[in-house]
Amino acid sequence: MQSARTEDRKKDTREKIQLGGLVVKAGLREMNKAVLLGWLGELAERLKADPAEWARLEAIGKRGFEDGRQEDDALDRTGSTDAGGGDRNERD
Template sequence: MTADRKRDAREKFLLGGIVVRAGLSKADRAFLLGGLLELARVAPGSSEHRRLRDIGEEAFKAAALDGPSTRMTQAAE
């Protein structure tokens, strides 16, 4: 496997892990894509971007401290 393919596979694996951590592994693919497209419209540096980033950072911290967290699932709802 080439270095580029390994890097691409790792990126997809990490992104899939984020979907699982958010409690969205069983969500409809069109729903997920729609949500991601909406997120892509949020301007970097905007208050909404900062708010969502803060939620994500807290979810990562919670997962690092005590494993899978229900707070991440709740944040995704």
């Protein structure tokens, strides 16, 4: 039986991997890491002050996930393999 600490570390690692996947999905893989971190920090501050912008970006993100699901479904129907090798059951 694994300790609670080990389970917490696994959960944290999985979350970090998922967040990295979001960066890739957004097309930001090649962005300078310092710029990306600064941009995300600035965005977080701006979103705290603007709930309408938060809602707008959330809607865009949900559409992006839905588009990805539709692409995955189309690949499944054609029998093509997923070049990324990722687990399609894990989305967010």
